[in-house]
Amino acid sequence: MSAAASARQILTRLHEIMAGRTHAQHKLDRVVEVIADSLDSEVCSIYLLREGALELFATQGLNPAAVHVTRMAVGEGLTGTIAKNIETLNLAEAKAHPDFLYRPETGEEKFHSFAGVPIVYRERAVGVLCVQHVEPRRYEEVEIEALQTTAMILSELIAHKELVDDEETITFGEAHTETEVIEGLTLVKGLAAGQAVFHQPRIEIDQVVAEDIEAERQRVYRAFDKMREQIDALGKEPEFGKGGEHVEVLETYKMFAYDEGWSRRINEAIDSGLTAEAAIERVQQRTRMRMREIDDPLLQDRMHDLEDLSNRLLRIVSGQLGTAATQGLRRDSILIARNLGPAELLEYDRRRLKGVVLEEGSLTAHVVIVARAMGIPVLGRASGVRARVSEGDEILLDADRGTVTLRPGQQLLDAFETRFAKNRERQATYAELRDVEPFTRDGTRITVMINAGLRDDMSMLQLTGADGVGLFRTEFQFLVSATLPARDRQLRLYRDVLDAAGDKPVIFRTVDIGGDKAVPYLNSQVAERDENPAMGWRALRLSLDREGLLKAQARALLEAAAGRSLSVMFPMVSEPWEFDAAKKVFEDQLEFLRARRKLLPEAVEYGCMLEVPSLAEVLDLLIPRISFISVGTNDLTQFLFAADRANPLLAERYDWLSPAILRFLQRVSQATVGHPVRLGVCGEMGGRRLEALALLGIGYRRLSITPAAVGPIKELVRKVDLGEIGAQMNQWLLSPPADLRAELKRWAEQRDIEVD
Known part of the structure; x- marks a missing residue:
């Protein structure tokens, strides 16, 4: 049966x-x-x-x-x-x-x-x-x-009390009045305050059993038609007309709206005797259960898009069309949702929408792309938040620290407002440094660049006064696409990025996908068996195996840089031969374009990420072949300590200021002395003031960091004497103190160097 x-x-x-x-x-x-x-x-x-x-x-x-x-x-x-x-x-x-x-x-x-x-x-x-x-x-x-x-x-x-007696109290929910703090995952940094607004008002399903199955089926068909019209209309909105990743997000979104498998499952639920509303809810529940079983973050995000569309369909078929967006925000608001689709976020009045708190969500979710472009702080994985907050509750969102405070008392409100005020003052101070070159007290120019991955990120070059883009992550275009991005689409992105950068340099990192950044269209039996994806079939390993992917990217980058300089960086190089193989792909494409009399880049320089510790042992062999090295401190740290940085039990266990990693980084720095190779750091470590101080002390003069950290790091650089901090770091690394972090902080405070 x-x-x-x-x-x-x-x-x-x-x-x-x-x-x-x-x-x-x-x-x-x-x-x-x-x-x-x-x-x-x-x-x-x-x-x-x-x-x-x-x-x-x-x-x-x-x-x-x-x-x-x-x-x-x-x-x-x-x-x-x-x-x-x-x-x-x-x-x-x-x-x-x-x-x-x-x-x-x-x-x-x-x-x-x-x-x-x-x-x-x-x-x-x-x-x-x-x-x-x-x-x-x-x-x-x-x-x-x-x-x-x-x-x-x-x-x-x-x-509806049809299966329980009136005196039997079944637990359906409870009111909350006390102050409560919920921790989550920072998706988009920032501070915000406002009243809680539920993205979706509750839709009550009054009738579960269908009286006329065919009539319910027709209701669903009409609802599907209306929903698809809405999604198609979104493509004409100004936000999508600008092109870029937003367009690719919408295309993936539309793919689900027209998915026949989804509509078939709803029809099967109607066949079982359910009403249209109950059938949609039934399939939606099954989707949620499947989401909990999926480890792949990209597939989870695609399931979230389907959840968003299910909610739209349910509202249409029930006649309850209003969301908080369509009803309008009357005051400063923090949006509360299980998850949120990118299109739905765009429907909100951005003058009133101050922040978003999600029960689910991840750093690779499509809604994060849109929220970052809108400048709206987002906290994800705030477990149980919808059950612990009521509509209209006062909320303080601290997406910098990864917390949301529900129903704060006056003392907390005052403290938060003080932070807001200080934050505004600091931002004003940092803005004044936009056109100031970061020289140390002893006259050394430090290069401060930004990490980027979207067209929208390029505006931060002008706003921060950074020296260029030290890391442009090309993989984002691959992650938000339903299919492998065509070469002409890649070319347009890279050309737009170079145009936006003007005369400032941009270092393009070739695609780093695979492992925990899986994409469905590149599934591999090898990748599916990865028990530790961070050390598996990913980044350059994947690109060299799928040479067609790297060829297309190489051609797109070379054509985009026609008449200009191009800097290319290869990720996760473990041995020199991998660098040589990747460079050969680019050189072959250069010859291909030259033979067809295409306009070529004025110069092409090659570098690599140092993330795998083995590469440090053969730097003497690699240095003569490269123009620059960028140390990727995030991956390097987890490889050095054999500690998965995604594991919450280990996230705070190993310190960037431990002698182990600082000695390693110092050794890498010393290996480049006397060679015409630019050495830098790209990663979170370089954007934290205390850690940046240590890096300056062990010989690093180039930092590529998040745009928000540029002002604070410029301010730090101007207070540092490199000779003094260099001598002190040498002493500490020769004979490490019990707590190097505490010693460095004390040393900085004695010299009026703010490091928090």
């Missing part, structure tokens, strides 16, 4: 139970009987969240005496794990699962197989529906589908 047929059979029988005049407990008892019978299951049980714990409300197959007796905390046992994670479990052997917890009063010791799905209401688990068998086996996909559809129906019936 198909999933739709199984669900339809259950729906019909549930409808008969609901029509009866019996009390709620009898209805629940009949519900588990129907589900057990329809799925040919020996056990079916319903647990509901009551007074903060999951309570067994009804069962078929377990000991009836356990009903309203067996209780477990959210997160306790298999049932509690399902509720906590809002996930489906399907186990052939329940006892083998690490979260298994035996409850003797239920008499479940003879059952081996177990499957459970959350009963979700307003995106929160309010219960669990589970089935069990004596024989060890995994449940079929059609059975899980039927269970998930049934759980969705149960949530609505419970919410």
Whole structure:
């Protein structure tokens, strides 16, 4: 039997139970009987969240005496794990699962197989529906589908008090009044204050079971047509007319809007007997569950785009078209959402929208591109924020430190306003340094450049007065595209970047994708097996294997730089032969263009990233072949310490100011002395004042950093005497103090050098 047929059979029988005049407990008892019978299951049980714990409300197959007796905390046992994670479990052997917890009063010791799905209401688990068998086996996909559809129906019936008595208090939510701080992931830096506004007002689904399946199908078809019209119209907005990554984001977005597989799954849900609204919600719940199982951040982001479109479709089909954007923001607002699509963010009044807080989100999410261009701070992965905030609550967003404060008291408000004021003063001070060249006290000119990856980033050259772009990450165009970017599209981007830079240099890093920056159109069996993607098939390794990709990029860069100088940097070089192989691809393309009498760059210089420690051991062999080296401190640090920087348990464990990394960096610096090779640092380390002070002390004179750090670093440079800090760093590295960071900070404070 198909999933739709199984669900339809259950729906019909549930409808008969609901029509009866019996009390709620009898209805629940009949519900588990129907589900057990329809799925040919020996056990079916319903647990509901009551007074903060999951309570067994009804069962078929377990000991009836356990009903309203067996209780477990959210997160306790298999049932509690399902509720906590809002996930489906399907186990052939329940006892083998690490979260298994035996409850003797239920008499479940003879059952081996177990499957459970959350009963979700307003995106929160309010219960669990589970089935069990004596024989060890995994449940079929059609059975899980039927269970998930049934759980969705149960949530609505419970919410409307059709399956619980009035005196039974099922936990659906609670009011919050206390000050609370939630930590998250900084997606776009900045400070903001305002009132909480939910991106999407709650859409209540009043009717779950369809009376006329064909009529529901037609409603969905009409809603799809209207949604696609809206998405097509967005492409005509001024923001998209400028070209660039925004256009590529929208194209990916449209790809989902016209995806036949998505509409087919909604139709199948309607076939099972659901209304149009319930069918969309059913497919959306399944999408959310799949998102939790996906490790690939890029695929997760694409699932987020689908979630955004599902929300649009649900609003259209229900007639509840308004979002906070369409209703208008009346005051300074912080937007709260599970996730946000790039198109939806553009609908907001940017004069009133001060910040965004997302329960999910990642650094590679499409909405981050748009938010960065709009200058709106964004905090992601603020777990549970929507359940802990109410519409209109006062919010303080500190995306610099990765926190959001809900319902702050007056003291916190005053302190935040003081930070705001100081921040404005500092920004004004840094702005005054825009046209000031960063010379040290002893007269040495330090080169301060920015890292970039978008056309929009290039405006920061003028705003900060930076010396150029020390790292242009070309991979962003690849990450936001649904397909491999064509050579002419790459050429337009690189030409625009060089035009925007004017006479300031730009160093283009060849594409660094693969590993944790996976793209679906370059999937590889090798990449899929990477247990440590940071050290896997990525960056130059991938480019050399997929030579067509590197050839296209080389041609695009060479043509874009016609009549100008071109600087190319190769990422993750481990041995000199990799550099030679990559350079040969560029030289071959140069010959190809020369043979066709194309206008060529006036000069092409090649360099490499030093991220892999092995390269430091063969620098003497590589230095004669290159024009510049840029130390990538982010990857280098994790490789030196064998510590995954994405692992929160290790993120703060190893210090950039430890003697191990500073000695390594000093050795690299000393290896370039006497050679015409420019040595620099690109990475977060160079943009932090205390760390930058240490780098200056061990011989680094070029820093490529985030645009926001240019002003602070220029200010720092003007207070430093290189001879003094160099001598002190040498002394400390020969005989390291117990806490080098504390010593360096004390040394700086004694000389009135601000390092925070």
